[in-house]
Amino acid sequence: MGNPKAFLSVPRKEAGYRPIHDRIHDYGEVEQTLNSNDRRTQASRCMDCGVPFCHWACPLGNKPPEWNDALFKGDWQLAYELLTTDNDFPEFTGRICPALCEKACVLNLMDHNPTTNREDECAIIEHAFSEDYVQPRIPSRNGKTVAVIGGGPAGLAASTRLNQLGYKVTVFEACESAGGLLRYGIPNFKLNKAIIDRRIALLEAEGIEFKYNQNIDSTKLPKGYDAYVVATGTPTARDLSIPGRELNGVYLALEMLSQQNRVLAGMQFKNNELVNAKGKDVLVIGGGDTGSDCIGTANRQGAKSVTQIEIMPKPPVGPEDPNSPWPNWPRTMKTTSSHEEGCTRRWNINSLEFLGKDGKLTGVKVQEITWEPNPEGGRPIMKPVGKPEIIKADMVLLAMGFLKPQHPQFQDNVFVVGDAANGASLVVRALASGRDIAEEIDRKLSH
Known part of the structure; x- marks a missing residue:
């Protein structure tokens, strides 16, 4: 490594997000970038680990120490070549990967400030495209x-x-x-x-x-x-078969997300086909990444309010998870850029019924619950707490995963x-x- 002690003197520095008041009005990427000097400095924090657990944590077997070292030394082309040995599309993972490698970073164990692998990865591939390192490779054919x-x-x-x-x-x-x-x-x-x-x-x-x-x-x-x-x-998305599912205003998450992306690509839809949150009280059912994407999209469409509910308990507030210790992925509370843009979040909430009038959704009857250990083992037992309540909603987005x-x-x-x-x-x-x-x-x- 060029500077194996840099992590002692160089603090972690993330590019961060564009200001909320700016990004909430468009669909441009929310994440910013560091200048090349700061990016190289961040790469220097990758320490000379005896056992680099980032290799182990990444499904691709990505090797951050190797390409971070090349990046720190200013050899962007070598960094690109090392990065793409394992990862064919770092421009995708550099933007949307949750960075399992960072959670397994030894620096994350030490002070919860791991190397900025994901951002470094994105910087390397974007630099490679801008400098024309990325060129078509035409292979010889084998006839199959x-x-x-x-x-x-x-x-x-x-x-x-x-x-x-x-x-x-x-x-x-x-x-x-x-x-x-x-x-x-x-x-x-x-x-x-x-x-x-x-x-x-x-x-x-x-x-x-x-x-x-x-x-x-x-x-x-x-x-x-x-x-x-x-x-x-x-x-096939996981649906929610409770009374009132047929009401106008209840949608699967991808009905909204895919349509919005198509609209931005220039495709046109009739007014009665649009899945749009403008002026509506939106309820997102499901606490994962897809639910988060619905929140960000609903806010950009001009939702009146956004609430997200999750049937499972609220995760522990990190950075450590006693039930999934380092170098495993910590199942801790995650706050995304979309959450920061505005929504009410609730946990341990079970949906009972979609309510409506004249065929249109007006609210959702929900019930607070608790989870108790199953004496026979297996899935915990869900038990209601208190009385059901009604969450006002003109639109529900079902973001409960896929089958x-x-x-x-x-x-x-x-x-x-x-x-x-x-x-x-x-x-x-x-x-x-x-x-x-x-x-x-x-x-x-x-x-």
Whole structure:
């Protein structure tokens, strides 16, 4: 390491977010960037660990000590080459990854101020694009073909790896553009879609063929390919089947999020088709990242008020989680940029009934609950506390996760990857799954 003691004198410095009064009025990315000198200084904090747990924590096996050292020394091109050895799309993870590597950083154990790996990663890849380090790599072909069903993170990762190994890759995407959840689930204020377009253009220049608006039935895969990658994600959201679900004003989270992203891309919708929170009291049911994205989007659309409820207990306020100690991921209270922009948050709240008038939602009957240990083991028992109450709401957004898909018995040249195989998870895990499946396909087709 260039300066193995820098962590003793250099404090952690994050780029931070744009001011709330500024960012709340647009869909531009909320996160700011440090200048290159400050970024290199932050990279110097990566200490010469005996055991770098960041390697272990990252599903991709990312190696922050190596590329942070190159960044600190000003060798941006080497940093880029080291970074992309493991991570095919650092421009995505550098923006939206929860940075498991930082939670496993030895500095996080010492003083809860880990190296700024995620921001460093984003800076490296953006510098690489601006300096034209990123150029199309045209591989020699091996005469074999692979069909990838789904152009989300896992499908894209599998595609680029297979393409570089010499396979002719065709991506069949059900939507009008590639990206999957990156494009149609994650708001622009977290990931500008021009970042995705830039990468897709590069993949096309490298020889990957994209076919859009192709809703492929996994039981009727297109013929003529040597192998198939099923990367269809988790298309079915977890619904809430309680009385009043049919009322106008109750939506699945992605009905709002995907539509808003399409609107920003120039697509037009009729007024009666719009899922818009302007002037409404919005209730978000679900306390995860998707719920947070709904909050930020609702506020930007001009919601009158936003409330978020979660059926599970309030997580402990960090930075440490006794039940999941370092270097594991701490399940602590998370406050996102969207939460900072304004919402009421409540925990241990169970939804009982959607209430309405003349077919339109007016509120939700909820019940405060508590969780008690199950004497027989397994899931704790939910018990009501006090009396039910009504939360006023013109709009409800259901953000309770996604159902793990079920697949038929495939032939041995069909490989299920990412969320389609494992259920909804992190983008970085989908990328790792896509990369690993490409290696598995290559081993199979090479023999």
